Amino acid sequence: MTQEKLTDFQRDxxxxxxxxGAGSAATALSQLIGRDVGLDVPRVAIIPVxxxxxxxxxQKKIVAAVYLRVFGEIKARTxxxxxxxxxxxxxxxxxxxxxxxxxxxxETEQSALKEVGNIIISSYLNAIAKFIGLNSVPSVxxxxxxxxxxxxxxxxxxxxxxxxxxxxxxxxxxxxVTKVTSTLLIIPDKDAMGRIxxxxxxxxxxx
Amino acid sequence: xxxxxxIADDASFMRLMLKNxxxxxxxxxxxxxxxxxxxxxxxxxxxxxxLISDMVMPEMGGIDVLKEVLAEFPDANVLICSxxxxxxxxxxxxxxxxxxxxxxxxxxxxVLETVAKIIGx
Numbered sequence: 001m002t003q004e005k006l007t008d009f010q011r012d013x014x015x016x017x018x019x020x021g022a023g024s025a026a027t028a029l030s031q032l033i034g035r036d037v038g039l040d041v042p043r044v045a046i047i048p049v050x051x052x053x054x055x056x057x058x059q060k061k062i063v064a065a066v067y068l069r070v071f072g073e074i075k076a077r078t079x080x081x082x083x084x085x086x087x088x089x090x091x092x093x094x095x096x097x098x099x100x101x102x103x104x105x106x107e108t109e110q111s112a113l114k115e116v117g118n119i120i121i122s123s124y125l126n127a128i129a130k131f132i133g134l135n136s137v138p139s140v141x142x143x144x145x146x147x148x149x150x151x152x153x154x155x156x157x158x159x160x161x162x163x164x165x166x167x168x169x170x171x172x173x174x175x176x177v178t179k180v181t182s183t184l185l186i187i188p189d190k191d192a193m194g195r196i197x198x199x200x201x202x203x204x205x206x207x
Numbered sequence: 208x209x210x211x212x213x214i215a216d217d218a219s220f221m222r223l224m225l226k227n228x229x230x231x232x233x234x235x236x237x238x239x240x241x242x243x244x245x246x247x248x249x250x251x252x253x254x255x256x257x258l259i260s261d262m263v264m265p266e267m268g269g270i271d272v273l274k275e276v277l278a279e280f281p282d283a284n285v286l287i288c289s290x291x292x293x294x295x296x297x298x299x300x301x302x303x304x305x306x307x308x309x310x311x312x313x314x315x316x317x318v319l320e321t322v323a324k325i326i327g328x
Contacts (some may be wrong), residue, residue: 130294
């Protein structure tokens with residue numbers, strides 16, 4: 001099943017799952033920052049795994065990325081990517097500093113960013129569990145600051161275990177004059193996509 | 208005398224956040240642990256009034272920490288504080304003996320109310 005092409009209906013259902021997760025993650029991020037933030041409607045796309053690098057664009061761009069594995073009823077790999085120039089602004093907000101004050105990427109800043117990744121991914125997993133009843137937990141987060149293609153090359157070494165499709169969710173958060181963009185990539189393992197689609201189907205039948 | 212709390216979380220940012228909230232309310236944070244094994248060692252050493260533990264940590268997860276601490280100290284007050292808010296996992300933690308469960312990100316007032324409910328002010 002997982003090697004078959006997704007139907008338009010399945011793509012729509014997965015996008016909706018992405019939207020539900022994004023809403024939950026946005027609320028969590030807003031609570032973590034402790035300020036009112038404007039959140040644009042996320043752009044959710046289902047793309048073939050081999051097209052991820054191409055889709056992310058700007059391969060030589062330096063980014064900060066939080067990587068988490070997901071275990072349980074859904075097994076997946078997730079990557080939360082922030083452009084380097086936006087990370088410092090996000091850290092200002094997280095650490096309750098004046099904008100432009102964060103200039104170093106020390107231990108506390110790295111820890112804060114990993115925690116953002118943990119909370120955002122967990123929000124998605126919590127929303128998915130509530131919506132389609134599949135429970136899963138994230139691993140301890142890992143953080144990398146590097147060129148986008150170097151980061152993706154590391155993730156690609158696990159390509160054999162990945163399913164053929166990935167969910168790409170682009171978010172934009174606005175806090176007064178600050179805009180923080182992020183890209184979340186969820187790559188379900190081979191069997192996981194079939195399980196998600198079946199659960200979505202059962203949920204819709206039950207609705 | 209201030210109630211003594213031990214915080215276990217692999218994120219130093221989250222430990223700092225919790226520490227500021229608790230100390231601001233008059234609790235004494237007697238120790239911090241960055242992984243599950245360290246949490247158990249520090250619990251034995253410090254015997255705090257409460258352990259606040261994350262679920263997902265290196266070396267040993269929060270549920271195993273909870274079980275091990277309770278096996279040795281049956282009266283221990285363990286509060287789980289995790290980003291994982293799925294009902295099945297919350298129930299698992301409570302059934303394993305956690306006094307309560309807070310989902311991250313949390314409101315400061317929620318943390319203080321929960322801690323006060325378990326160990327007082």
